[in-house]
Amino acid sequence: MIMTHPGLPENWAWLVMAGMLVGGIWLLLASVPKSPRMRVISLASVPLLGPVVRKLAASRGVLLLLKVLTVLVFLLVIVAGLFGTPIPERNLATLLTWNLWWSGLILSVFFLGSAWCAICPWDTLAQWLVRHRLWKRVDSGSSLNLRVPRWLASVWPALFLFVALTWLELGVGITTSPYATAGIALLMVVLATASLALFQRKAFCRYFCPVGRTIGFYSQLSLLELRPIDGDTCARCTTLECYHGSDTIEPCPTWLVMGRMQQNTYCLSCGNCGQSCPQQNVAWRIRPPSVEALHSARPHWDEAWFMIGLLALTGFHGLTMMPFWETWMRKLAQVIGDSGQLLWSFSIGLVAVMAIIAALYAATIAITKAISHSRLDFKRLFSTFAFVALPLAFAYHMAHNLNHLVREGSGIGAVFANPLGIDTAPLSMMEKHARSMHMWLSQDTLFALQALLMLLGFWIAVQVIRYRGGALLEPGSRWSRLRLLPLLGFAIGITGFHLWLLMQPMIMRM
């Protein structure tokens, strides 16, 4: 028997819609400043906290300790998955991976950026296996240090793997199989090791890892960034230790130069730049979450597709957890003669949702181009306005995952006490009800946070349309801003769809 969580009440939905109306009118009427006012606070300059932040940024010990801890938990997940009970709600592998880690990870990106990548156990294990050192620099270890072939040097492989992971997660249902969860975890270690053994630096993290790239794109909207303390110091620097590394510290794993860093996308928060910089000129800064999407991040064709893919897959994720999804699948299965796990029906649904979202976005860009008589080509407009999709995807992803985390995280204590679920029985209906009632936050707080997230996502999307639209399309009269209406319509349509999804009862994961 499966259970469902209640959806967002109508009152909250009305509130979000009112906010959308205000945002839409504001987009059309308010004047657009040439560049957004962005205040940042360098944590290194905060009294009392500053010295601690500087010390942490330059220290290797804390990071190594955290890496060892995550590797130990990861190994426990593997053991629990392979040797523990197949009951998903009683096994640490499934509960920790899907209910806590995957749900919490997306939320953590908003506050901590790509901090997870710095302690990722897949990469840590690969590093230890290939470099044969816990942390010190090794010239090549067991790596061939090949250049990544041009056809692979983009985020297309990560997008493909993200679609594959979604298919395995929701279609095959590895979220309810501890054994398969452990299998996927081992596969990721193999892929990370193979990539590190073949290619230069951390090609897996930069091009292939679906989780890393998702974190990377979402971290464009993070409150935190790793940047130079003083830009002039970087401008005068000729040795570029951040890029080349030092005698003991590895170079930037994703080929970034700190002095030229404009966006978080490829930063793994590993701290190599901070540790190798002889001037100790690198520190964490708090900033408005919209700064990159509005103007700093540079548009690229493959990255635009990744952002549109994220938008489609997050919506699809939500859709598959609605009770009516099963009815749709049944009807489709009857039409195409599918049986068993209905994988064909599911695959068609996945491709259809992705195609619909991509087509909607492409049509929006085509209409914008047509009504604005822009001389810019379609590809340029498509890449630039894809930043509208990012806050919409991120906001819904966080709101959806918050539901999982708050309502389904309560069983984690019991599972840590018995990670393999030895001698346990499936959850009874009473226990399932008890779990769903023991929420980490009150239900009203959860609804308020979900509504706020939807508003935040829409607000940033509107801002992106204003700034990117204003900078890209040729200036005209006041009413020329009506040329941005198709993009506003796209943002309203997607937010409306996400809001509708949040209002539906959602199937409890396990």
Add this chain to the structure above:
Amino acid sequence: MSAIPASCTMGQMSDGRGIMNKVLLLVFALMALVPAQAHHVLGRPAYSLNEDSNTPPSMQVETQIGQYDVTYMVFPAFPRAGERGRVNLYATRLDNGQAFAGEVRFTVRDDKWFGDKHEETLGTQLPDDHVYRQGFVFKEDGDYIITAEFEADGEPYIIDFPLRIGQPAGVGPIGVTVGVIVLILLGVNLLKRKQLARVKVRYARDELPQKAREQ
């Protein structure tokens, strides 16, 4: 659940009942907010236990084929080699919910990618109160496929369900992972040695003529 201690007075008991009533009311109110649905995600195994019944935990898969909705249950949920187990199957029409009443034939084969799949017939069953019950005893642990076959409206219906007997081997995936990683690292090491040897030969070739010129 804790028992009421013997020293408890009548007043305390009525207070306790009042609290209990309020708690029950709250539980029912919350249960109404969290609607439960009596179905499974299609094609996925689900393990269930109902504390109100004395039946052992079962594994259940619900799917559909053609015009029929098929539910398949295995008792116990985690059968072992040498233990008696049972498969229950229900099939109802999607359009009118009418239960299938003909014969169902059950067969079993090894769930292997390669090699002999060795099919055996388990039995042919008639419905007992709309349920087809098929007993089994497996001699060895492993992955098996149970196939249920029936004919309706002149059409053959064949549907496969996975069945795991005993615990899957945990060492297998670890062995494969370690094996693949060792192979990768060995391969890379061999290539690096070759590269190094080539560099040495090239260096020696460049060095020799230079030394000869110096002499």
